[in-house]
Amino acid sequence: MGSEDEPKPLDWSFQGRSGADLHKAIHPNSNFKRCILEEADLTEANFSGSDFSRAAMRGANLMKSNFDNCDFRGTDLRKAKMNMADFRNCQLAGADLRGIRGRYAIWQGSDWWNAKVDEDLAKVLKKKWGRPESEA
Helix, strand or coil, X not given: CCHHHCCCCCECCCCECCCCECCCCECCCXXXXXXXXXXXXXXXXXXXXXXXXXXXXXXCEXXXXXXXXXXXXXXXXXXXXXXXXXXXCCECCCCECCCCECCCCECCCCCHHHCXXXXXXXXXXXXXXXXXXXXX
């Protein structure tokens, strides 16, 4: 694998990147803290271990992407498309998940109950990805 094919972390913290095209990107351990990614295309990408805390991601398309161990605390994800994405062990406290499409995503180990979630989505997530007994 050549050096230009190597996955490279991005640092887009505190930047305006509305409508960015990161389709099929591989940028694990990146910094998107407080980045404006509204209406961005992050489909089929790998951002595992990245920081999206307090980012503005309203209407972003995150479908079929990997966000394992990411920080989404305080992130605005209203109306984001999140189906078939992988959100294992993510921090979601204070994130706004209202109006998202994400019932078919993987939420294992993520604290979605600490986020703002629509009631119908909460019911679906509770059945499959319920709060651990230790945190109830």
